[in-house]
């Protein structure tokens with residue numbers, strides 16, 4: 001990286017409750033992780049490199065990532081092809097941990113550091129990039145990637161931070177299956193069209209997110225764990241779980257977790273488990289299944 005490089009960071013995230021329902025206007029709860037994506041921008045010719053994702057591309061090609069970064073730069077009034085980008089990615093891509101939003105926010109911040117654009121412009125630019133990947137994103141990923149912490153998000157009111165008395169430790173387990181958020185979101189839309197009662201599952205997922213806020217406010221881990229378990233059942237009903245995600249969830253509960261669920265769009269990707277005092281057992285059990293897991297402290 002040359003000396004005139006600017007940098008920006010975007011948080012990876014987990015959705016605690018309300019994924020998919022948030023697309024339909026329901027509230028969701030999300031948390032930024034300490035890990036995410038750091039972007040470095042320097043004067044150059046439009047190259048984008050992220051060694052951790054084996055990503056090496058040139059702006060101007062017709063890949064979604066190149067198109068997204070081009071749009072993002074355009075939104076910030078900069079020609080992407082006048083810069084080079086170097087990305088340090090600490091979250092896996094396409095795993096339900098908000099990698100694309102973290103990348104978009106990190107790049108937007110690195111560009112904004114050169115132009116003096118403000119945080120609203122950063123969010124708008126990240127949203128323009130997310131729209132390339134997800135067509136109709138609710139905006140939750142970009143909000144949490146830029147804000148971090150734990151918060152409530154809905155399409156009307158945006159992000160509201162939820163103050164916690166103490167941070168919560170979550171186990172995150174990776175299925176190793178990659179997937180496209182847009183495919184999962186359109187699958188749920190098709191299901192709701194063909195079987196309208198599916199909308200009730202969406203509404204109930206929203207209710208679980210509301211109940212989750214009460215559980216967070218009162219520090220009631222058991223209630224939050226029940227919420228995770230119920231949400232996983234409903235998300236399975238919407239067709240976004242997989243046998244691998246179900247197995248990770250079951251293993252976490254067997255290891256003593258109070259609750260476990262898929263997180264993000266599903267169809268692969270990741271699960272989260274709330275397992276105070278039993279976190280190491282959960283990770284051990286996942287490892288014995290050949291799956292990587294890690295701990296993240298949210299709300300710090």
Ligand code: PMV
Nearest residue numbers: 019020096137138181264265
């Ligand atoms: O891209 P993911 O896996 O983090 O999923 C985003 C959450 C969804 O509710 C499924 C989609 C959205 O735009 O909110």
